[in-house]
Amino acid sequence: MASVLIADDQVLVRAGFAALVEGAPNLTLAGQASNGMEAVEMAARLRPEVILMDIRMPDLDGIGATSRILAEAGERVPQIIIVTSFDLDEYVYDALRAGAAGFLLKDSAPEVLLDGIHTVTLGNSILSPSVTRRLIETFVSVPGPSTQPPPLLDRLTGREVEVLRLVGGGLSNSDIAEKLVISEATVKTHVNRTLSKLDVSTRAQAVVLAYETGLVRPRSGA
Incomplete structure (x- = not known):
């Protein structure tokens, strides 16, 4: 309950x-x-x-x-x-x-x-509804002078960067597992390690960082 x-x-x-x-x-x-x-x-x-x-x-x-x-x-x-x-x-x-x-x-x-x-x-x-992507894309797509420096992605492994990119694209753990041909448990481990290394507590914050760092680019016409 x-x-x-x-x-x-x-x-x-x-x-x-x-x-x-x-x-x-x-x-x-x-x-x-x-x-x-x-x-x-x-x-x-x-x-x-x-x-x-x-x-x-x-x-x-x-x-x-x-x-x-x-x-x-x-x-x-x-x-x-x-x-x-x-x-x-x-x-x-x-x-x-x-x-x-x-x-x-x-x-x-x-x-x-x-x-x-x-x-x-x-x-x-x-984070899967398209309206969520529109929201994030609207407020992160155009960097301005007040944009804060992005977190350092070099603290992530190549696989973790790849997983973060897919998380930022709105994919679930099962979708990522299928795309990368790995187990869902392995995806969860990568996600948890990525959150820890980026010092964020939620998947939503990771999506925001994926956009802010330019790892995920807004789609035109979104």
């Missing part, structure tokens, strides 16, 4: 998500927060495994709440899914950089949301 905390300032949205979670056989509702500060307090007290986090909330927005929750999590780090009404919200990109496991749109089908929760509990990120 995975416990889920819902953070959203809209009562009807919270109620809808809560009903969905409570109706799922493998999920339990940890609690509901109406703003970012409540989400931080409840995450520390209830220790949920998954948090459905709205972006635009009073007192503290979803980005600030995500950063604080992950910084204060200790050994038991929750998987945070950003749930937004905007498919190209620049704040979502900031949340991915902060360590969120991915994001979904509020108008997603119930089965998509439940599948997303299941996906992050397995340690994966929600």
Whole structure:
């Protein structure tokens, strides 16, 4: 059973998500927060495994709440899914950089949301929808004077660079295993080592770095 905390300032949205979670056989509702500060307090007290986090909330927005929750999590780090009404919200990109496991749109089908929760509990990120690629490509494709220096990829082995490129392309572990003709367990090992060497905690952050370093190039017309 995975416990889920819902953070959203809209009562009807919270109620809808809560009903969905409570109706799922493998999920339990940890609690509901109406703003970012409540989400931080409840995450520390209830220790949920998954948090459905709205972006635009009073007192503290979803980005600030995500950063604080992950910084204060200790050994038991929750998987945070950003749930937004905007498919190209620049704040979502900031949340991915902060360590969120991915994001979904509020108008997603119930089965998509439940599948997303299941996906992050397995340690994966929600990065396959094309809207996620559009988001990352939009905010990383054009470097400017304020662009921070990219992390050093020379700390990775050749195979790890190859795996990072495929992760950045939105491929799952099973897709990468098939493409490289290696086992899925080996892919998972490469991914974990890559995250550790790049000092990032989530697959979503690795995707962002793949774009920022130029390892993955945005598609034209995306």
